[in-house]
Amino acid sequence: MTDELVAIKQFANYIEAELAKQQLADFGVEAVVTGANAANIYSVPAVARPNLHVRRSQAEKALEILEACEKQEG
Secondary structure (H helix, E strand, C coil), X not given: CCCCEEEEEECCCHHHHHHHHHHXXXXXXXXXXXXXXXXXXXXXXXXXXCEEEEEHHHHHHHHHHHHHHHHHHC
């Protein structure tokens, strides 16, 4: 059984998605941003919004990290 990628969060723009990806990398969690190119070309949310994907086994940890980072920023 493979440890497939799952989407854990959707972002309004590419920059926010990349920042979240870097936050996860700082804690050793690999992530992938998808939909970023379409979101950069078309500013219409219905076209595509960047999604952050992680391995299923790290999804819970990744969400906890992002939540903690949001609390520190807010």
